Amino acid sequence: MSTNITIKDVAQQAGVSEATVSRALNNSPQVKQATRLKIQTIADRLGYHPNGLARSIRVQRSHTLGMIIPDILNGFFTQLSRAIEDVASQAGYDVLIVNTDEHLKKEAKGINLMLEKQVDGLIITSAGAFTDYPKMLGHTPAVFVDRMPPANIVSQYDRVLVDNIQGTQDIIDCLIKRGAQRIGIINSAVSATATERLQGYHRALAAANLSPDPDIEVTARTDGSNVPQMTRQLLVNQKCDALFAADNTIMTGVLTKLPDLHLTHFQLGAFDDNEWFNFLPQPIVTAKQPIAELGRVAVERLLARVANDQLPTQEFRLPAEIIPRS
């Protein structure tokens, strides 16, 4: 915040009014070509940069979007943020990012910060199943991606997410076709997601006439700390011949534990793909989320809602692509 040269300086130098400078620099059609040129030259010479904050406050629009994610180090959110930034910047918006680490307080603080920064809209991957979003957000448009808000208010917001049931079903299906008979699942800590993925798991079992076993259906902690131990439990104690990890952080936990186990015959499946899986000795069947698409749809919908807050809310459900890897 050190650009001390303002529209007034340009106006004085050019011998015109501030209004004319503003018009010229904003390409208003109603300014004489000669004037515009002179003004532009002078602005360049002075190294003038318009003060976007002043403009925003005046036009009541910041051209900034806020994005709330658990952790950008998680590959899914890295890719999502990139996609969102790309689409947003194409539309003349930039993006403010806050990492919550699944922490409700951090999320609340982040949202507040963004509201103060007057973001035009918010893209949220929720950490808080119990957060009162309508109260927090006020009239600021928001779309939820991947993680849904609490069930009682979910219909008040636009949502963009993957088809968890189908994606999971395809993976389990593939594992079964390749001979798996007893497939353990380490499910996500995110409840809405977990419910759907478990459902896909059960559907695939049913379709193959395999009966589910509660003993081999477990749920990871949010921080993933219990995943290695569960891996052992399922693959060794419970003698599973395949293991399904419900997201990429869970799979990372599984991979950490594997070498200790000295197993030879078992299969692996995971929701969320990862380019590094290609380099691993053990093939992993995955459901690859259309992350770029998720981001694109989310931003487009958000901007549409910014332009028209009367839009009915909607859920966008995108298909996951199975990557068999054999």
Place this chain on the structure above:
Amino acid sequence: MSTNITIKDVAQQAGVSEATVSRALNNSPQVKQATRLKIQTIADRLGYHPNGLARSIRVQRSHTLGMIIPDILNGFFTQLSRAIEDVASQAGYDVLIVNTDEHLKKEAKGINLMLEKQVDGLIITSAGAFTDYPKMLGHTPAVFVDRMPPANIVSQYDRVLVDNIQGTQDIIDCLIKRGAQRIGIINSAVSATATERLQGYHRALAAANLSPDPDIEVTARTDGSNVPQMTRQLLVNQKCDALFAADNTIMTGVLTKLPDLHLTHFQLGAFDDNEWFNFLPQPIVTAKQPIAELGRVAVERLLARVANDQLPTQEFRLPAEIIPRS
């Protein structure tokens, strides 16, 4: 930008002046406890959020930092951005990120955008060896991380980066100790970095009385497209018994090619560590950058300069840690 309730509304409801509300909400000591309480209650009830833009424009400080990076999908920058966000947010700043894809135009556009958004300072990992930063940046403080600005202006800015020479030397050293006699290098496309890493490479060779061979010193394209072919060239045609990749994207390219080559005895080294390397069948010796430290130092220095623009510019050189992996 939909918060239509302002300080004025709170003032009216509370029966005080706007000034008093402002003071109360900013914890000015000179406002009566009772007044402050009443104001805070009313502000809460109304769901009042201060307009940060208006404040910024008034106090001439945005409490926002800008960050220019090539691509957040590159693990190094993912981690760097996280570190920077953490330190910045701790200090009450948030950060705006722009990806340049090593594109000069995108970088210029991004910097302009940030100047318009009135960022208090900029953290830059430069794409442009030929960019005229002093002209672009004006008086906005900037610190360069990892990628340095052009040599003729480098001393005008603070810089934070790793000890490339030592890091590389340690890796090559380790490879030699383990028996390597002919170590190929695929160097970085970033010239300043490449120069230093090559120097470390040569030093290690010299220390072991191995003579360098220009035929096995090659440089990757910025987009890494020629890396797979170079991998084959060095490991097969040139019969290298070890390969050093000068950064993590290069190593990814190497790994892509390896399976085709069906080689059994060779070693791998790389600058930049990656958690996924732990899961690979082939051990990789790396120099792990202190990324969190780089980010922390960069933000701290930047904020120090924001507070005092008379600070002499300085270079911060941090050590890399060798991860031998055998």
Place this chain on the structure above:
DNA sequence: GTGAAAGCGCTAACAA
């Protein structure tokens, strides 16, 4: 301890 008034840099009526 509180209020009145000015002004940060900009844009948008309304005039000329």
Place this chain on the structure above:
DNA sequence: TTGTTAGCGCTTTCAC
């Protein structure tokens, strides 16, 4: 085609 004026929401003297 251009200038004048008002005001976006806030903080900060300067009074009282």
